[in-house]
Amino acid sequence: MKSADLLLDAFDRVRDAVHGAVQGLSEDELTARIDDEANSIAWLVWHLTRIQDDHVAGAFGTEQVWTEQDWISRFGLGFPKGATGYGHSSAQVAAVRAPADLLLGYYDAVHARSLEQLGGLTNSDLDRVVDEAWDPPVTLGVRLVSVIAEDNQHAGQAAYVRGVLERR
Secondary structure (H helix, E strand, C coil): CCHHHHHHHHHHHHHHHHHHHHCCCCHHHHHCCCCCCCCCHHHHHHHHHHHHHHHHHHHHCCCCHHHHCCHHHHHCCCCCCCCCCCCCCHHHHHHCCCCHHHHHHHHHHHHHHHHHHHCCCCHHHHHCEEECCCCCCEEHHHHHHHHHHHHHHHHHHHHHHHHHHHHC
């Protein structure tokens, strides 16, 4: 198996988890919170998608799907253009309201773009430095593993919230 195939498989597994957490839920269920400070499924999925979009586009030097395909207007959240959810307050988490088709539409567009960019990678591509703001500098391989790890963590949190809500 090539490194690119391994990465494609990992991103496909994130997709499966995201769809499993979101499909079939109403907007009210997607925005429900376990308590006043907890993240909703809608926010978790929006956030993990924004991180993937931001980080993969940055690593490949492309425009984010968020702006290029005008998902920013479709969501109408009123956040700054570059907002990814990092450091959001409880009120900002609550402001992320979206139906399942919008959340999954944006996620699927980012997923498709990610697969396009990852499909032709070689092992040597993974050693390319993509972020020199860190010590040591971040390589493409490290950045992609970081995105997969964060996405899996938040997709798992969304699945957990769904399970809690379904048992209420």
